[in-house]
Amino acid sequence: MRDLSLHLLDLAENSLRAGAGRISLQLTLGADGALDVVLEDDGCGMEQGLARRAADPFATTRTTRRVGLGLPLAAANAEKTGGYLTLDSVPGQGTKVHIRLMTRHVDCLPLGDLPQTMVSLILTHPEHPDFVLDLHSPRGQARFDTGEIRRVLGPEVGLQEPEVMNYIQHLLTEQCQMVFGGLIS
Amino acid sequence: MKTLEELEAIRQKTLARISLRKEDKEEAVRVVIGMATCGIAAGARPVLTAFMEEIDRRHLRNIQVTQTGCVGMCRLEPMVDVITPDGNKVTYVKVNPEKARMIVADHVVNGHPVTEYTIGAAEQQA
Numbered sequence: 362m363r364d365l366s367l368h369l370l371d372l373a374e375n376s377l378r379a380g381a382g383r384i385s386l387q388l389t390l391g392a393d394g395a396l397d398v399v400l401e402d403d404g405c406g407m408e409q410g411l412a413r414r415a416a417d418p419f420a421t422t423r424t425t426r427r428v429g430l431g432l433p434l435a436a437a438n439a440e441k442t443g444g445y446l447t448l449d450s451v452p453g454q455g456t457k458v459h460i461r462l463m464t465r466h467v468d469c470l471p472l473g474d475l476p477q478t479m480v481s482l483i484l485t486h487p488e489h490p491d492f493v494l495d496l497h498s499p500r501g502q503a504r505f506d507t508g509e510i511r512r513v514l515g516p517e518v519g520l521q522e523p524e525v526m527n528y529i530q531h532l533l534t535e536q537c538q539m540v541f542g543g544l545i546s
Numbered sequence: 547m548k549t550l551e552e553l554e555a556i557r558q559k560t561l562a563r564i565s566l567r568k569e570d571k572e573e574a575v576r577v578v579i580g581m582a583t584c585g586i587a588a589g590a591r592p593v594l595t596a597f598m599e600e601i602d603r604r605h606l607r608n609i610q611v612t613q614t615g616c617v618g619m620c621r622l623e624p625m626v627d628v629i630t631p632d633g634n635k636v637t638y639v640k641v642n643p644e645k646a647r648m649i650v651a652d653h654v655v656n657g658h659p660v661t662e663y664t665i666g667a668a669e670q671q672a
């Protein structure tokens with residue numbers, strides 16, 4: 362995976378597959394360059410056994426292949442920087458993935474195009490679930506929530522309408538620039 | 547900064563357009579992109595972006611861009627299915643943004659599948 366935003370797209374795919382109604386992504390950059398990424402969903406969750414093994418490539422509930430690479434690859438990229446990945450999951454309630462990355466480490470992946478990750482998720486799931494993005498850094502914070510956009514648009518206008526997707530993309534780009542611009546690549 | 551007033555204006559404009567359009571959901575062309583780890587690592591996201599931009603640029607309105615998981619042919623990712631209203635499904639393999647734009651022009655708009663990018667062509671080569 363070339364950057365963090367692609368990992369997050371991939372982990373959000375797990376949440377979608379788990380039938381989540383709300384997927385929230387929170388990125389917090391500390392003054393010391395530590396980046397905490399928390400992905401939370403209210404999907405089906407995992408049994409304890411699977412949750413404990415999920416960072417192992419041979420843990421997957423896929424039937425098309427015998428390995429699941431999403432979590433192990435993300436964990437490896439966090440560990441390379443001196444960080445880690447932890448998983449909390451409750452069957453029937455949801456899952457929380459916490460990734461800590463040391464962004465000043467030479468091996469740290471770039472952040473990549475976070476707005477494009479959000480846009481890809483929203484465009485292909487315009488009706489359901491809700492996606493939330495929370496950004497924090499020493500410079501400020503921003504919050505994006507498809508629930509709020511839906512409230513303004515009402516029932517007739519879908520998120521997939523090109524003008525709406527354009528608006529969302531610009532809004533997210535402004536937010537990422539404001540909170541992280543120049544602080545992390 | 548983008549404001550909610552701006553979004554409200556978009557709503558008004560889009561509502562007017564939707565009521566003109568008399569959209570029939572059955573008539574939509576579906577573009578389905580593989581988005582498991584294998585697809586994303588092979589470049590599925592820029593492919594999705596290319597489809598979105600090309601559809602927008604050509605003002606095509608009745609196209610549904612959706613996604614699917616892993617179909618077990620990871621080395622052929624990014625894979626894209628184009629499903630036309632007649633129910634025909636064409637599977638494209640190793641798609642990149644450039645191929646995506648061509649698929650929109652030839653297949654989605656003009657109804658001619660780009661045979662050389664399809665899974666059938668890939669299997670003949672192998």
Ligand SMILES: Nc1ncnc2c1ncn2[C@@H]1O[C@H](COP(=O)(O)OP(=O)(O)OP(=O)(O)O)[C@@H](O)[C@H]1O
Nearest residue numbers: 375376379406421422423429430431432456582583
């Ligand atoms: N958010 C989640 N909710 C419920 N189950 C999950 C979640 N994330 C992961 N899992 C479970 O853990 C397994 C391993 O996930 P992982 O992302 O590593 O691989 P995968 O999704 O199976 O395949 P790949 O990511 O390579 O396409 C999944 O098959 C799924 O059963």
Ligand SMILES: [Mg+2]
Nearest residue numbers: 371375431583
């Ligand atoms: Mg996965």
